[in-house]
C-alpha cells in the first residue's frame with residue numbers, strides 16, 4: 164500500500180498535463196485517450212520520465228514540444244495499445260483459407276499473386292498468421308504466390324515483428340504441427356523462445372505507417388486486415404480512413420475488422436460478407 168502511494172505521487176500529474184498529452188496524441192495518431200486511460204498514461208510515461216531523468220511532467224511536455232522528434236516517437240510508442248496474438252479471431256483466417264483464396268485463384272488475373280495488407284500489425288502475430296494460411300492454401304495451386312505489407316505506427320512493436328522472436332507462451336495456442344513447420348525453438352540462452360523461420364518471413368514487408376497522416380501504398384490489395392486499430396479513433400477519422408482503404412483495394416477485396424468494430428455509418432463502399440468481414444463494392 165505504501166509502495167502504491169509512493170508510485171502515485173512520484174510525479175505531479177495535473178489535469179492540464181493529461182489534457183495536453185491527450186490532445187498531442189490525438190493530433191498525431193488519431194488515438195482518442197478516454198478519461199479512463201489517465202492512470203495508464205501516467206504509469207507508462209513515468210517510465211519515460213525516469214529513464215530521461217526528468218523531475219516533472221511539465222519538463223516532459225517541454226521536451227515533446229521541442230525539436231526532439233525521437234522522444235515524440237517514444238511518446239507515441241508509449242500510448243499505443245498493442246495487444247495481439249497468433250490467429251486472433253480465428254474466423255478471419257478460416258474465411259481467408261476457405262473463401263478468399265479459392266475465389267482469387269479462380270479469377271482470371273494478370274499476376275498469380277495475392278496481395279495482403281495488415282494495417283496495425285503490432286508485434287507481427289497477425290501477418291505471420293496470414294502468411295501461414297497463404298502458404299498452406301496456395302501450396303495446392305502451383306505458380307501462385309503472395310506478398311504481405313505489414314504496417315504499424317509504433318516503431319518498437321515493428322522491430323519485434325520483424326525479428327519474429329516470441330516467448331514460448333505466445334505460441335501456446337498453436338498446434339504442434341504448425342509450431343514444427345514454421346518456428347524454431349530456442350536453445351541454450353535462447354531457450355523459452357520461439358523464432359519464426361525465415362521462409363515464413365520472406366514475403367512480408369514491415370514498414371512504419373501512420374494511418375491518420377497522409378500515406379501512399381502500392382495497391383491494389385486483395386485482402387486487408389485492419390483489426391482492433393480504429394476502435395481508438397473517432398467516427399470522422401474512421402470515415403476518412405475507410406474511404407482511403409477502399410481506394411487501394413481491388414473490387415471484391417476482403418476486409419477484416421476487429422470484433423468490436425463496424426462499418427455501419429462509417430463507409431458505404433463495402434458490403435457485409437461475414438462476421439466482421441466485408442467485401443469492397445464495385
Ligand SMILES: C[S@@+](CC[C@H](N)C(=O)[O-])C[C@H]1O[C@@H](n2cnc3c(N)ncnc32)[C@H](O)[C@@H]1O
Pocket residue numbers: 191192193194243244245246247248251282283284285286289314315316317320372373374375389390391392421
Ligand atoms: C490492439 S493492436 C491490434 C493488432 C492486430 N491488428 C490484432 O488485431 O491483433 C493495435 C495496433 O494499432 C496501432 N496503431 C494505433 N494507431 C495507429 C495509427 N494511427 N497508424 C498505424 N497504426 C496505429 C498500434 O500501434 C497497435 O500496434
